[in-house]
Amino acid sequence: xxxxxxxxxxxxxxxxxxRMEKTFALHNFVKYWVDDNIIVIKPIxxxxxxxxxxxxxxxxxxxxxxxxxxxYFRQExxxxxxxxxxxxxxxKLNIHPDIIVSHYKxxxxxxxxxxxxxxxxxxxxxxxxxxxxxxxxxxxxxxxxTAIVSANVVACRSFQIKRKLLELLPPHSVxxxxxxxxxxxxxxxxxxxxxxxxxxxxxxxxxxxxxxxxKARKHIDNAIKAFGHLSxxxxxxxxxxxxxxxxxxxxxxxxIDTEDKIQFVGHVxxxxxxxxxxxxxxxxxxxxxxxxxxxxxEAMAYGCIVIGxxxxxxxxxxxDGENGFLCPDPSVASIEHILRxxxxxxxxxxxxxxxxxxxxxxxxxxxxxxxxYRKLIQQAMDAHFYENKA
Numbered sequence: 091x092x093x094x095x096x097x098x099x100x101x102x103x104x105x106x107x108x109r110m111e112k113t114f115a116l117h118n119f120v121k122y123w124v125d126d127n128i129i130v131i132k133p134i135x136x137x138x139x140x141x142x143x144x145x146x147x148x149x150x151x152x153x154x155x156x157x158x159x160x161x162y163f164r165q166e167x168x169x170x171x172x173x174x175x176x177x178x179x180x181x182k183l184n185i186h187p188d189i190i191v192s193h194y195k196x197x198x199x200x201x202x203x204x205x206x207x208x209x210x211x212x213x214x215x216x217x218x219x220x221x222x223x224x225x226x227x228x229x230x231x232x233x234x235x236t237a238i239v240s241a242n243v244v245a246c247r248s249f250q251i252k253r254k255l256l257e258l259l260p261p262h263s264v265x266x267x268x269x270x271x272x273x274x275x276x277x278x279x280x281x282x283x284x285x286x287x288x289x290x291x292x293x294x295x296x297x298x299x300x301x302x303x304x305k306a307r308k309h310i311d312n313a314i315k316a317f318g319h320l321s322x323x324x325x326x327x328x329x330x331x332x333x334x335x336x337x338x339x340x341x342x343x344x345x346i347d348t349e350d351k352i353q354f355v356g357h358v359x360x361x362x363x364x365x366x367x368x369x370x371x372x373x374x375x376x377x378x379x380x381x382x383x384x385x386x387x388e389a390m391a392y393g394c395i396v397i398g399x400x401x402x403x404x405x406x407x408x409x410d411g412e413n414g415f416l417c418p419d420p421s422v423a424s425i426e427h428i429l430r431x432x433x434x435x436x437x438x439x440x441x442x443x444x445x446x447x448x449x450x451x452x453x454x455x456x457x458x459x460x461x462x463y464r465k466l467i468q469q470a471m472d473a474h475f476y477e478n479k480a
Contacts, residue, residue, distance in 0.1 A: 092471060093127040093185055096120060097201050098193035098215070101132045101157055103150050115273045115384060116193055116215075121153050122460030129185065130157040131176060133196060137163070147175060162196070173203060189471050191215065191245075195223060196230070198237035211242040211474040213467060215271065218247075218381040218403070221254050239263045243470045245271040245463070248382045249406030269466055272407060274459030275387040275451060279364060286448050289371060289393040290440045295325040296371035296433070299394070301363055301385050304333030307378045309399075309420035311335070311342055316425035318346035323433055325351070330366060332357035367392035372432055376420040378402060387454060390414065390447045395440065397428055407454065413446035 102114055120128055130152075148159040158179060162172035180187070187208060192201030193215035205212035214237055223231040224238075238244055239259065244267050246252035252268050298317065302308050310329065317327050329339070329352065336354070343352040355366070363385075367373070373389035373396045380403040387407070389396050396414040398404040408414035415432060417424045435443070 091125055091127065092188045092467070093129070094123065094189055094191060094467065095129050095131065095180075095187035095204070096191045096193075097131045097133065097197040097204075099133050099135075099197060100194045100217075101130050102152050103132065103157065103159065105152055113384075115382070117152055117155065118273065118456050119271070119460045119463045120155055122457055123464050124154070126464075127185070128155055129180075129183070129187070130155055132157055132159050133172060133200065134159050134161045135163075135196075136161045147179065162200075172200060173207075176200075176204065177207075189213065189467060189474075191467065192237070193217065195219060195234065198241075199230075199233045202237040202240055211470045212237070212240070213243040213245055213470055214238050214241040215245045216247060216251055216255060218251060218379055221251060221258065222379070224255075224258050235259060242267065242474060243466060244268050245466065247271060247273075248403040250401055250403060251381065253401075270406075271463050271466065272454060272459060273382055273384050273387070274454045274456040275384065275391050277455045277457065279388065280391045280448070280451050280455075281393055283445075283448065286393040286444045287441065290437055290444060292371050295323065297325050297369055298327040298372045298374055298429075299330065299366065299370035299389075300328070300374050301330040301366070301389070302333075302375050302377065304329075304331050304336045304339060306335055309376050309378065309425075310339055312420055312422045312425055313374055313376065314339065314343050314346055314352065315422045316429060317352070319422075319426050320429055320433070321347065321349060321351055327352045328355060328366065328370065329353070330355045330358060330363060363388065364392065367394060370394055372429075373397065374425070374429070375399075376417045376425060378420060380404070386414075387451060391451050393444055393448075395432055395435075395443055396447065397425075397432065407450065411443075413443060413450045 098116060100116055102117055150157040160172060160175045187210060189211050190201045190205045191213045192198045194217050198214050201212050220234055223234050244264055246255060246268060249270055252270055300310060304310060340354055367389055373394035376399040382403040386396050386398055386404045396408060398408050398416055399420055400416040400418050405416055408416055410416040415428050417428050
């Protein structure tokens, strides 16, 4: 049994929190570390004028995990207040952590400081936002880089984040400690082999679906334009999700979709998404600047032929032409080209891709992902122990 201090602003605050507000991806790792004492620290950024909130440390439960919300000031020179709160909390709980796991931006900076104080190993979990901070090369980005270089293990949230990190930092400083920790999907959502085979026999005009927050970087406008060129070859296109470009996409679809085949569902709870994946044969989302994208796995689990974007989060899980397809870029022409390729597949080719997709999903369940991450934590603790012993 280990005492793991998990620091991240990405952790949800309650079981009922909307998945649109906060992803449960990290919780879906942690909830399987049942034999450990897990303390999650969620840094909450406040302004100097909100000083009254400085004393408000909140304790929450997310599933079987304790989460403490600790405020910190936006100004870097006041960051010691966060550490003061945290050290006081650990003393009160009579806890000496065995390892720090940090995810996302400022959490790495705090994680390094605390790991140095306690003389314990540090794991930095890297997301696409961390990559963007390092690229910016500002004060915060430099401190995040320092934390990553000094970490015992660097857990990249996708193969592409690992590749990008190696391009940004001196390879000799990180290459031997870089690992990939992909998310997984709850096994109960993986449809049967018969379900997958049934999807290869679906009607001549397939249904297309996109599930996403509607932001510009998702390139759903280009997806709509590409669909418009191929509309007679599809029965429908369902777009699930809300977001800042919702209205502009609806307006665009009215200009393009003369047959009323595009349907906007708006935001729905994640549990409502799964029934919507039963009938469509093709899932399309060419999202840029993506950490991973659990929805791709969900679509694969429901027997959809998945189309993603090359060199983004899902690349590495999806192998182009083997278990799905990857657009080389998010342009209308590229999306249209890939859609035509999928539409031209024979029944045997569809069957091969879907069976490969199902085998991929079976290797990426939520539980197996959580246990793989826990094994990585154990390796980091063991290596640190033997280094100090020597």
